[in-house]
Amino acid sequence: MGDQMEKQKRRATLYGEVYRFSQNSDYDKMLKSCNRLLHEFPEEETAFESKIVACIQLSKFKEALEFIGRNPKLSKNLSFEQAYCCYRQNDVVQAEKLLRNSSEESGRKTELLAQIYYRLEEYEKCYDLYRQVIKNSNDEWESERQTNLVAISACLNMSGIENNLPHAKGDTFELDYNVGCVLVGKGQYAEAESVLLDAEKECVQTLEEDGVPEEEIEDEVSIIRVQRGYCAQKLGRTKEAMHIYTKSLKVKPSDIGLAAVAANNILSLNRDQNIFDSKKRIKTINADGVENRITRRQLCSMRVNQCLFSLHTNQYDACQKLCAELLESNPEVKEEVILIKAAVVAKTEGIEAAKKLIEKTISENPQAALRVRLGLVQQVLRGGKRQEAIDLLRNLGKDKYLPGVVSAIVTLYQADGDRNAAAKLIREAIQYYRQNQIGKENMSVLWQQAVALMMEQGDYSEAVKSLEEQYKLQPDNMGILAQLVIAYAKLDLSKAEQLSKRLPNPAFESLDIATLESPSWQVNLKLAKKTLKGESVPTSPVKQVEADATGENLKQVKKKKKKKRHIPANLDPTITPDPERWLPKYERSGYKPRKTRSKGKVDVGKGTQGATSEAAAQFDMSAKVRSPNQAPDNPAGDGPAVSAAGYRKDANKKKKKKR
Structure with a gap:
């Protein structure tokens, strides 16, 4: 117990x-x-x-x-x-x-x-x-x-799943960062960049108030900076994005997933340049444990970029191996892998082999994506078969009316000189969008292409119709109105003048119309500026005001008078002066050198003009032999010598003896 x-x-x-x-x-x-x-x-x-x-x-x-x-x-x-x-x-x-x-x-x-x-x-x-x-x-x-x-x-x-839950900036930098990521997912990169910049400032301020060391602050803020760099990259500011990524990696962030993302983005910016730097970035991407810190989509993008890097650096065997591994782990990127393989085959086996590879893929999957079919068109064009490429593009079904595809077909038609077929295709595309009531942005692009082509062909009536329809949809677009005025000017001047009144008045009140119409402004812009209204020319030829770089110490400076040209008294204006009059005689076209008696060699005298044979011996330095007791060529008693620094020394001054 x-x-x-x-x-x-x-x-x-x-x-x-x-x-x-x-x-x-x-x-x-x-x-x-x-x-x-x-x-x-x-x-x-x-x-x-x-x-x-x-x-x-x-x-x-x-x-x-x-x-x-x-x-x-x-x-x-x-x-x-x-x-x-x-x-x-x-x-x-x-x-x-x-x-x-x-x-x-x-x-x-x-x-x-x-x-x-x-x-x-x-x-x-x-x-x-x-x-x-x-x-x-x-x-x-x-x-x-x-x-x-x-x-x-x-x-x-x-991930492509639209989520319209409203999000507003909050009290913490973490919430602001996530709001910025939402905007990135929606493609609103400028707005996302602004929110991320505020989140970065708030993060630094919050951590400094908490007494966090500077190294930890830099580590914490790196994820916000990398996302901001991605926004800059998508907005086309590649140099700024590269600077942000490099700065973030120099901090050596503790999150290996973040380091891998920054390294991958640098790899995508390098493309086929800066190969040694790209190899270093690939090591960061392939670090142990990275796959557990990033999403599957990010990992797939990194693997695709590695395949492209191998392709650009001509490592074809390694590229084929990476493509096989990528296709096994990520079947959803089959289209990208096929295009990379086709590029490898085109370089190793030829264009026809690459073409057959893509054709085989399309035959196995008739619903292949547009990018695969465009890859086939690319290989056909590389083979120089322009008409076959046009036929492939025209057989894309509804996709042939996409603005990019239409632009490609029109370019090929224009290269063949078939402008009528190009104009017909644009009209078909516009009619397609009109009937289906879709793609107003696409119609705007197509209208611009159509108008440019019609104006080039001189079909101003059709150009006016397209511009009027476009102007109805965008009445505030002054560019369309200006094009409409130009088109009407070829058909109906009164209508063009009436429409031109809607255009904003140019602020050219201070310009001289006579000067603009004269050709002098194209030849000499300085002369044209002198005739502008409101610009005074100094009337006094005596004095002008001069200031130094700081804008102070104003002083009066005399204006230099132009020297008059002196004309010789015996000048005959009817005779054209000899254009070679300023050249030495031996360089003139009519100069004939005399031959010496020995061996018929030409004696070209390039010495001092006017020197006689007696005086020549005086200037022949090779004939003079210095005796052991003879003084140097530059004697001290000749006068003051000039040192390398430009200061004169007293040559007669004797050196003091050391005691």
Whole structure:
């Protein structure tokens, strides 16, 4: 009886330690107390559950799963903890299975299941579960859940699933960052860049107020900067994007997924240039554990870029191998892989072999995407078969009326000189969009092409019809109105004059019309500027004002008078001067050199003009031999010498002897 009482007392003491350490968040000591408790009382289910909780708090998920596996009787109520450990170990499939088989019905289970769906990229299920969690919960984690909901909305938009849930900037930089990602998913890159810039400033300010070290601030803000760099890249500012990516990688972010994304974007900007830098970026992309930190779509894009890099660097065998691996893991990118393979075959086996490869793909899949068919057209054009390319484009069904396809066919027709066929195709495309009442933007592009072609062919009546219809849809577009005035000027001047009154008045009141109409402004712009109204020419030839670079120290400067040209008194204006009069005699076209007596060599005298043979000996330095006692050529008594620095030295001054 005494031993039993002692055991109960010991048991209560150990449970007291477990409770005290858990309240103090000292999970290392809590785990040790749990181990002592289970050593003395191996059947204690509460002690086992406490041990699993301590392992989770210490991020020892592998050990927790091993403990659960070795004690199935004690872990029958730990399905949630087991699922959470699997989730943290990136085994999300097993985690989902455990939660589905669990009988527990709680908010934490629903929230964990939503996070698992997020990892599985099943964003629609995740979105529905998170809305359910937010609706049924009311605690201090409300803002974090709202941030996660916006992140899921961003993933939906980036995956091509439109999500119109309204999002506004919040009180935290995390929420602002996710709002920026939503705008990126919708293609609103300028608006997203503005929101991300505000999120970056707010992030730096918040962390500085919390006393976070500068290195950690740079690490935290890197993800916002990389996303902002992506916006700059999509907006065409590639140099700025490259600078942002490089700066983010120099910080060496702790998130390997973020580093891989930045390296991949640099790889896409390098293309077939800067090969050594691209190889270094590929190593970052292929680092261990990257696939667990990025989405499947991002990983697929990285693999495609590696295939393209191998293609650009002529590593054809490596490219074929990467394409096979990519097709096995991501069957949805079959079209991109086929086009890359066709490019490899075109370089190794020829254009006809590449053409056959694409034709085989299309025959196996008659509903092949437009990009595959356009790849076939590209190979045909590379072979110089223009008419066959036109036939392939005309046989694209409804896709042949897309503005890009129409533009390609029109260009090919114009290259063949068949402008009538080009104009006919544009009219067919416009009629197609009119009948189906779709694609107003496409119609605008086609109208512009049609009008340009009609004006070029001189068909102004048809051009007027198209422009009038376009002007009805866009009455505020002054460019269309100006084109309409030009077209009417060829047909009806009164109508053109009437329409021209709607155009805005140009602000040319200060210009001289006579000067604009004269050709002098094209020849000499400075002379034309002098005749502009409101511009005064200095009348006094004596003085002008001059200022220094700072705008101060004004001083009066005399204006230099132009020198008059002096004309010789015996000048005959009827005779044209000799154009070679300024050249030496031996360089003139009529000069005939005299031959020497010895060996018939030509004696070309290029010495001093006017020098006699007697004076020549005076200037022959080779004839002079210096005697040992003779003074140097530049004697000290000749006068003051000039040093290299430009200062004169007294040559007569004797050097002081050293004492």
